Amino acid sequence: MDRNSSTERTLTSLSESFERYLQDKGKGRAGDGGNYRRNAARELERFAGWTAGDRGADDWTGIVPDDADRAPTFEDLDERIFREYARHLAGDRGLKQNTVQTYYRYISAWCGWCVNEGYLEAHYAQRASAMAPLPEDSGRKPGDQQAWTSEQRHALTQHVDARARAAVETYTTLAEDTNLVDKQRARYEALKAARDRALVVVLAYTAVRVGELLRDPNDPRRRGVRWEDLSLEDGSMDVYRKKQQWDAASLPDPVISPLRSYRRLMDPPTERWPVFPTFDQRTLATLVQDELADRGEQPAAIDERRNEYARDLLLTLDEDIRPPSITTDGARSILQRLSDTADIDIDHPKHDYLAPHGGRRGMGEVLVRAFGYTVAARYLDNSEEMVRQRYSHIEAGELGDVATDALEAVDDVDRS
Structure with a gap:
């Protein structure tokens, strides 16, 4: 079964995902060791019990609708559920403030993994409304917040650079008689690797806030930077600042070459295209179908057109169907994936990956x-x-x- 299918997201019980997650996060060849795995397993077990109604309160019956006789599934999860769990941790168990924060982070990390694996459509646990009931972490000092070290920055940028170089070389050196689908797949992989590299170097070297760089679904002014906002010749980028106005940010030398290479590969149809478009297949499929229908295409013709491409992203480029920028949640998911594949040593109480703000x-x-x-x-x-x-x-x-x-x-x- 396709793990990204809506059927699996709906029917898979929460507990069935725990072992996969813990194996990915565990130490050792089998992924069955490590303190993090042990602590995360404990909190996931408590979370599973809470979702099933085991909270020790007469008025709590769990997250499954009263008329459904089944175990909790991903269909039942949204940001309201995580908000309620944050409230439960903060008020129902007599925990210290920092302990509440720590316990919630285990659940939040699992939620982020579920987004990457296709079980959830969004990182609900990191939404502001979900985290609102959490107490302030009174023990945190400014220096305790994650900051990428020079070693981590070097390891991550070298990793994404190697991935992008390999993917682009694979695409550009294909034999002339390579079939069209294989060429499209190679181009797609090269575009994705080049986008990831560009995103990492911009976050690593410009010090631009991730909310200024990418799309905020709740703020139409923050639609993500477009190519028209960049001046690679001048080394500058226009962003909508936290202070609610547009301003120029610097693009230092380590950022210019990856962006220039990425732009050549993408060859955006217009300057209004996002620099960091989403590659989410569900989003792009819906976008392509709706846009071509608005242009007067019939469903059969739309299906035929889509079947000509290995990925809808490539069709959007050819037809100038402008996709949305990735969101800040999307950036976190990308960095979680890249931190894992780069095998970077990260020792931080809140994040087990290199977070964008770091x-x-x-x-x-x-x-x-x-x-x-x-x-x-x-x-x-x-x-x-x-x-x-x-x-x-x-x-x-x-x-x-x-x-x-x-x-x-x-x-x-x-x-x-």
């Missing part, structure tokens, strides 16, 4: 250490006061070095 914070670390808070604030589009607060751990470390030098100087005087 690229921005990682660049902030680099800029503060190299050029100070004033320059970093300009690049990050933040006030200097905010940057000083967010990266206060850097100044604290530098002051510690000053204090050490002062103590050593005093000791030298005393000994002389």
Whole structure:
């Protein structure tokens, strides 16, 4: 059965997905070891019991409709369910604030995996409304938030670069007598790898907020950057900033070549095309069918036209059917996939992958250490006061070095 089919999303019980998820996240050849697997398994078991109505409260019957006699399935999940579970963790079990956050992260990570595997259409657990009942993590300090280290940044960018180079080379070196479908499949894989590389380097080096770069379904002004917003010659990109206005962001040298190569490969029909379009097949299939129908095509003709292409994305390029940009949830899913395939060592209490905001914070670390808070604030589009607060751990470390030098100087005087 196709794992991405709506039938499997509807009928598969939640518990059937747990072992697959835990095996993917576990350590060892069989994926059956590791502290993360053990802790995640415990929380998933508790979540499964809660969804089935086992909460110890008379008024809670679980997430299955009262007229259905079955175990909970993915059909029953949406952001309201995760909001209710967040409320349950925060209020029903007497847990500490940080513990609530930790337990919810295990469920959220599983939810993200389910999106990648096709069980869920969206990362409901990361929606703002779902997380609203969670308490503030009172123990978090600015330096505790994820920031890509130079080693992680290098490992991820090298990984996506190698993948893109290999995919593009495979496509561009196909024999002339290769059949059309195989050529289309190779082009699609090259486009996907090139898009992923471009997305990673932009997040890694520009310090642009992911919400400024990609589409927000709840804000029509944030439709994702288009090619018309980029000036590769000038090294700049227009983005809709957090401060509710358009502004130019810098595109440093490591970003230019991957974007230029990606654009040549895509050859967008117009400048209004998104730089980072969705590759989701369900979304593109619906888009193509609706657009061709609006152009007067009959269903049979539409099916025939689609059958000429290995992927609907390639048809959208030929027919100038502009797809939507990927969303911030989509970017998280991509980075989860790439972090796994790159086998990057990640030790963080909240994320088991390199999250999009970590690229921005990682660049902030680099800029503060190299050029100070004033320059970093300009690049990050933040006030200097905010940057000083967010990266206060850097100044604290530098002051510690000053204090050490002062103590050593005093000791030298005393000994002389």
